[in-house]
Amino acid sequence: MPPGLRLTGRLDLAPADGPALPPLSLTAPAGRWTCLLGPSGVGKSTILRLLAGLPTGVGFEGEAGGDDRRPLAGRVAWMAQSDLLLPWLSVTENVMLGARLRRQRPDRARAREMIEAVGLGPHAAKTPSELSGGMRQRAALARLLMEDRPVALLDEPFGALDVRTRAEMQALAFRVLAGRTVLLVTHDAHEAARLGHRILLLTEAGLAEVEPPEGEPIRDPAGPAVLAAQARLTRRLLEPDA
């Protein structure tokens, strides 16, 4: 069973930007998708970085880690908006990067499996410059799967993709990450409505839980439940104090 996530404490973003955020208490249930929705610059990525154990450059007093009270180091995988593929390596070598960085012997057979799983089988020997934006995000997803960590932290990974590619990537990621604890940071209300078992809204007013649309994710991207929730969430993003 993967761990859930919890973060409690006070986040001290640049004080010049107005009032400080009220203290945060964020949890993400084990084995589910939690979407953290909010406008840019409100601290979503900082929360993700705190959970990943990365330096943030802002003050934070509190705890961030697994709900089993153990640190998450070695149990998280990370995916960012930019694919972070090394341009001089093939897709296969990029997928095996983690093992190389840890000075382990990479498992080629497993790398091939992961590449097949994201539908890049015929492109395994290509370099990133030969792939489209969507294919590059697929390769980044295969690299994340290759790490085989129980927790996946996704920082707006589909933000730069067109509507159809984004919908495909959401479905693919949801399928291949099943059973893992996923925290997805996004500024896209539609994405949160489609993917979240749980939806958290982070605005200048603080963190609030929002009722997800009915039905289990992954939901129909053009269905009435998702679109109604998108409208509701958009309203709250526009008027955080209402």
Next chain:
Amino acid sequence: MRGGSATGGLFAAAVLLAVWQGVVWATGAAPFILPSPLRVAQALWTSRALIAEHGVVTLAEVLAGLLLGAILGAGTAIQLALSPIARRLLLPALVFMQAVPVFALAPILTLWLGYGIGSKILMTVLIIYFPVTSAFYDGLRRTDPALLDLSAVMGGTRWSELWRLRVPAALPDLASGLRLAAVYAPIGAVIGEWVGASKGLGYLMLLANGRAKTDLMFAALFVLALGAVALYVLLGIAARRLERWSRTGR
């Protein structure tokens, strides 16, 4: 070099030769003051064995200096990138060293290392060390911070992060540092030869000058310039290859 700039270069050389010959005709300068291009070409041909003998020495000095300077510079850049202590201690020393006119050191280097090629190689190393170090260090420092985050989450070590991510990403910067070094390296070797040597193109030029064999002096200078340009072009090709590799993997 691309076709266009090669043609342009040839054209510029032709214009220069024409002006040179024109000045010789117009002023009636004595050959030991300003020899005509034709006389220089003749000297180049008749003294080809002599020029080649000295040219090989200078070439060896330049290549050895480049190699050593590149290794030392790259090593220093890696140290600087890895260690905050090295940054605090070495960076000020490097800037200070860069401020010292290296030419001023040539006599003392000759005193210490003698008239052989050792002092010339060291001179070359000193001249190219800073440009190589600073170009490569800049490249290492500019690694995409998100890549370093990825490595941290994956559990990468500092060394594997360096060798797998930072060095490959900074190779084009190292190459452009080396391209700059290719311009400086012959200067270092020739200055070293001027201060004290018994071989090399710089020595030959000084010797020819002293004996009023200005045509030989120009011939040696021509060979030196040709070699320097060839080195620059070769390293430029290497730099472009690396640049493409770091963007596309081919």
